[in-house]
Amino acid sequence: MKVLHTADWHIGQLFHTYDRTFEHRQFLQWLVGIIVSESVDVLLISGDIFDLSNPSASSVQLFYTFLNQATKANPDLQIIVTAGNHDSPSRLEAPKPLLESSKIHIIGLVERDADGALDYEKLIIPLKNKNEEVEAWCLAVPFLRTGEYPSLADCSDPYAEGVAAMYGAVYAAALAHQQDGQAIIATGHLTAAGSERTSADEDERPIMGGVECIAADAFPAGLNYVALGHIHKAQKVGGKEHIRYCGSPIPMSFTEANYKHQVLSFELNKGKLTDLKSIEIPIAVSLKRIPDMHQPLTNVLAELLALPDEQPTGPTPYLEVRVLLDAPEPGLRHKIETALQGKPYRLAKIDARHPVQTxxxxxxxxxxxxxxxxxxxxxxxxxxxxxxxxxxxxxxxxxxxxxxxxxxxxxxx
Missing domain, CATH: 1.10.220 (Annexin V; domain 1)
Structure with a gap:
């Protein structure tokens, strides 16, 4: 069974006021091609499908157009979508009645049973091979909000310990279903302790004042793979090969300009994880920073004026201008825009810094x-x-x- 892991699409994001529909459409078309060329059986989308909890109609249409195209291209494809902190769980789950007869599973909410206890069974999804035999079980855990994980008494970190208990409980419930030769994998949308973050990640909405870090050992040792979202840089967690962030498919900020944006694929065969690899995503619109290091305004303007006027063969790049100021500059943007007239760049951000901190x-x-x-x-x-x-x-x-x-x-x- 071939599995593909992606996350943090942020459909509908405005990049410093610029619409990114073209970039997201290019990525999703590319992803459909990868699903076909790699003969993918299962697609995991680990949260933050949308950038806003109330996405625009065009953003929603883009997402469901992808689901339609992907399942038409591969009718046997199983898709598991879990909500991230940017997504509205109930809004994401709204079309579930229409999808019940398909192989698309959307998990936004952690439900409770008739007795008011967390319903772990609703988070466990069987993954079937081409012979319609259960090859693996997926713990489809979304972004966990207060009340969606066990409440523990006498603990030093209610969130971290509660989330660890949540994964332990769902894993235990899955073990009751597991048979010989079947793997168990999980999804998650959270901040792992020790993960490398950027300013864009730091701006993510915290749960409890930014202390919501989860250690790698919070995930049961028997899991074959943990597909994480929330951090935009692809990386493994705690040095463990099977606990991974796949990262965002397109740059969410200029700090991500040099990332290798990717999806991750792996095989599940008789309960074992094999052939874990990354597949690099082509960037539809490039990001450029001028200059490489912050420089005085006169130097920056000279460098901008020296840029060639030729239009690029592809989409116009986004530009961040980095300038070092030693005094207020009320006309800063006008001077930069004047220097860029006729240049093939879209001015997205002016990063002005000062030589002395206050x-x-x-x-x-x-x-x-x-x-x-x-x-x-x-x-x-x-x-x-x-x-x-x-x-x-x-x-x-x-x-x-x-x-x-x-x-x-x-x-x-």
Whole structure:
């Protein structure tokens, strides 16, 4: 049995205001081709199908068009879709009645039985080979929210220990079904301890203040493979070959520009995992950063002006301009856009940085002093000098004092 693992599609994402429908359509068309060429039997989609919990009609249409094309191209294909933190579990599950007769399984919610206990059986899906024999069992575990995992008494980390207990309980339920020669695999959408993350991953919605890390040993040792989503860089977890993030199929931020975007495939044969490999995804629209390192504005503008005017053969790349500022630059965007006129790039982001950080200056300012003894003007001048390595112009000081006075007068009324 050939299995393909993908996740974190984020259909409907706007990349710094630019629509990405073309990129997602190119990826999904490519994926249909891979399903056929690799003779895939099972497709695992481990969460974050959509970028928003309330996706647009066009995003939903794109997803279901893919499901239709994939199952037409391979009528025996089994698809397991689990919800991520960006997905609405109930909205994702809405078409389940229409899909009950197909081989598409969508798991968004963790249901409870008549007694109010977590219904683990609803998360266990048999995977059948071409002879309609059960080759493996899949623990289709979605992104777990509060109340969707066991509540443990006297534990130091309710979330991490609860999630570990959840996987242990679903695995135990699957063992009751397992027969000789059958594998057990699992899905998950979570943050694994020690995983390498980017700024885009750090911006993901936390559950409990960013402490929701799950250790690799939270997954039962008997699992043949764990198909994870949520982290956008493909990687193994805890040094274990069979616990994997496949990563996002297209770059979600400029920090992912140099990633090898991929899907993962593997074979299940008589209860064993074999032939685990990555398949690189072609990037439909490239990302470029100019310059390679942050430089003063004059250097940056010169480099932008030197760019060739020829239009690329493919789609116009996204561009991040990286500039180092030593003073406020109100006309920054206009100057950059002017330098880029006629150039074959889409300006997506201006990353402006300053040579001196303000944290140390702030600490030095308040060290040993009461906040009531520090005047607002003093704070303003200290932060400005720390950020721009120069004293603020008199006009800015005057305007600041004017605003500060108006606020004080209003508070006194």
């Amino acid at each position: 944290e140390d200056a702030a600490a030095e300012l308040i060290s040993g002093r009461k906040l009531t003894d520090i005047k607002p003007e003093e704070i303003f001048q200290t932060m400005y000098q720390a950020k721009y390595n120069a004293m603020p112009p008199e006009i800015l000081v005057s305007l600041f004092n004017q605003v500060s006075t108006e606020i004080s007068q209003r508070e006194a009324v």
